[in-house]
Amino acid sequence: MPLTAKLLVLAIAAQVLLTIAILAMMGRERVPRVMSGEVDVKDIAVDRSAYPLRARLLSNSFDNQFQLPVLFYVAVLVTLWAGAMGWVEVVLAWLFVALRYVHAAIHVTSNRVFRRFSAYVAGLAVLTLLWLWLVGRVLFV
Template identity: 40%
Template sequence: MPTSTAIFWPVIAQVMLVFCIYLLMMRRRFGAVRAGTAKAHDYKIPTIEPSPSATVARNLINQFELPLLFYLVCVLLYVTAGVSQAVVIIAWLFVLSRLAHAYVHVTSNRLMVRQRLFVVGFVLNFVLWMFFAAHLAMM
């Protein structure tokens, strides 16, 4: 597999995480309705949501914040032929940090652990953007 297209595997993994979070949210919401802790119409405009599904819903929102910058930089690196082994490794590390962040968020929801994992992903994303900037500067 060429290094240039290898950048898309971590992107695919990140997208799969989003799909998994969607499925988990649906499962927890249906479970809350079955358990009687919520009614189906509560989700029409969800202002109050049971905490098991609320944490997943919040995590889903997180998947469209920092990862959006990840998707963009990966595509930009590919389009400008800036993908290297180092970039692919950093991209995978970013995805692993997001997986760990999501896992903590939807299970124990330990804020300090979650915050540290977020910072790791933030820094890795920033590093990808610095690689892109350096690549552009050398073109």
């Protein structure tokens, strides 16, 4: 397997690791609160608002890992399938993942909405470039 393919697989793994890490942090916030009775199960059966702010932030960040990253996973898998992996794809993939880490860090700490939105838009721009580059490479090269 070429180095570029390995680096793309590692980018996927890094994104998956972020998702799992947020899930673990969310579990550490939520489970003890339910087990201690601080949060009643009936209050969270449909709505998360009964959880404290940190638990809600982690939950929202976790949910967000199934939005843009899904398009990232598809792009990288199509890249690998098509054999269209080069250094441009690697750089764009890792830049996207880095921006997802920035976005998640903002989301679960200060949650400064304009900073978080900036990180989100930057990630979207990189993902858009990755898709445009991929489509161009597959169709025209």
